[in-house]
Amino acid sequence: MAKIEPGNGRKSAESHKSLRGTTESLALTDGEGNPFGSDSELNAYTSERQTDKYGFIGGAQQYSEHSAENIPPEVLRQREAKWLDMLNNWDKWMAKRHKKMKLRCQKGIPPSLRGRAWLYLSGGKVKREQHKGKFEELDSQAGDPKWVDVIERDLHRQFPFHEMFVARGGHGQQDLYRVLKAYTLHRPEEGYCQAQAPIAAVLLMHMPAEDAFWGLVQICEKYLPGYYSAGLEAIQLDGEILFALLKRVSPLAHRHLKKHKMDPILYMTEWFMCAFSRTLPWVSVLRVWDMFLCEGVKIIFRVGLVLLKCMLGSQDKLKTCQGQYETMELLKTIDTRYMQEGFLVREILELPVSERDIEKEHLASVRRWKETRGELHCKSLPRMHGAKAIMAAEPPSRQDLRQNPTIIVESPLATKSNGEDKERKKTKEEKNGKKNSSPTPVAAYLEPSEPSPLLKDTALLGSNQSLSSTEHDTYL
Structure with a gap:
């Protein structure tokens, strides 16, 4: 048995109970008994409360320095680079180096890449690519009133101390509603089970609604089939x-x-x-x-x-x-x-x-x-x-696994490197009597397979932040 370090973990059993099985609204109030109903009101509240790095304002699951293992920034950056390489060559890693991938999952996926990694691991990425437009189609439909009513009543009960879900009608609750409603339309014979809501909420904390939907589909159909069907x-x-x-x-x-x-x-x-x-x-x-x-x-x-x-x-x-x-x-x-x-x-x-x-x-x-x-x-x-x-x-195609960059960055390092590569290529072609016919673009796409300029040559190396920790968008 592993050695226990006393004093770590959560302190309040009462706080734990408040998150388990409660049927009351845990929406925060403005002092006059009115629950916050918008993100702007939430922002006014959260500015007065300390939000942890995972988005929890309070409650039993709020982050504690004593309950977690601290990873040095340089180690975290190395892990990010390794995961970027894995994500860019997913089929090869799954086929030939799965044991190594499993070890890296056991060590913990870097927070900046967790959402993308979960989507690949679950097979949600492949499902999304193979069913393009499916979520938008389901999202546009009204849904079965029987399930819609139950889902709406459950929204405020999911992680009520997390900044995404604390606001009545806020963006987190809206996306949670969209994902759960879409699932009832995707599997009308199964409908909605209350235990699906926290699963979907965890996914939404790490990825956009469409990705969370496909992640939920995979968990319900592949990992835990039958869990959410009638009769249990x-x-x-x-x-x-x-x-x-x-x-x-x-x-x-x-x-x-x-x-x-x-x-x-x-x-x-x-x-x-x-x-x-x-x-x-x-x-x-x-x-x-x-x-x-x-x-x-x-x-x-x-x-x-x-x-x-x-x-x-x-x-x-x-x-x-x-x-x-x-x-x-x-x-x-x-x-x-x-x-x-x-x-x-x-x-x-x-x-x-x-x-x-x-x-x-x-x-x-x-x-x-x-x-x-x-x-x-x-x-x-x-x-x-x-x-x-x-x-x-369900073997995927290379196209199903292909990553699409969502940000184009003007990188001085990449521009300089491209210029040097172009000059060398031109010199070589002149020696061979060939003419260069394809100019090198100035803007560089920072694909996941090209982390080295950021890792080695910029001021980020001396920073205490991870590659993406300065951005709250964890699904880039």
Whole structure:
């Protein structure tokens, strides 16, 4: 087991409870009881409150220096350069160097590139390219009134302490509504499930609405198929898988839960359906999602097993859990030490739970289900275990993976370099008796495959900022 560093993580269990399962409006007020209803009003409020680097104004998931691992700026810049190269040669990396890519996801994706990397890992980039105009078409439709009404009621409950979603009718809530409504039109037989809202909200924090829509589609159809269908049969099956794996990981915790007849769906539903986005400190959420979108649902199982083992895996901890109610309360207020980024990631990586283990238990769970409850009503798509499996199932073309630069920068370094290259080319052609017929453009497109001028030759190298951290647009 990894060493725990005491004092790290979140401090307030009460704050944690306020974000879990609340049905009341958490919109901030202007002092007269009126909720903020616009981004301009939000800006006036946030100027008086300290917003952390992830956009949280307060609440249990606000960033704490003690809960995160600090990465030196020069290391972060090196990682950004490596990820830019991977994104520009995605098919080659997935085919030949997937283990290296997995290791880089385990180390953490650079914040400036996280949105783009998630879109590639999930296969959302390919889906978007193969269905151009689909989101705009869905976005222009009115939507089923039944689902629209439920979605509108849920908007203010998603990360109410994040600057994107705190304003009633603000741009964050508008985009969240668009993404969720579009999904109900994309999958009318499935409709909307409340647990989809935090998933979509996390994606929207890192990418524009169209990309978030395709990311949501991939998570619902490839990573967690059947989770959001009526009856929740898929989540019940995964609860049984979790319980079976717990017997091997922590027999003591398994015996305790079995003794008190605690069905896994009682404590793991929100964990799994929201991919721990409403449970962990934010820095830990991001690290878990980096690995989850790369390696698949086994990461979600590992996180659940780590938390159960840490909270119920010793006799001392079980002394205070003499019944079902006490155990549930304990699992609702996970000790912050166990959710701290460094500790949690190490424990996840050390836990020996593979895709094969999950599939083996899945078959056993399906067999038991049929014996005791009959046939499954939900015929969900087969689960894909991570980015490599998704790409292998639907091989993309080079065009699908091509990156399109969104900014054209007038770079003195690139201009100088182009001029020198042109002069050398001209001299060489004159020697060979050839005529240069294609002038070199002055403006240089800074493609992801060309990070070296920024990395080596500019003042940014001495800065404490990442390549894109001075810009809030993380999906360039």
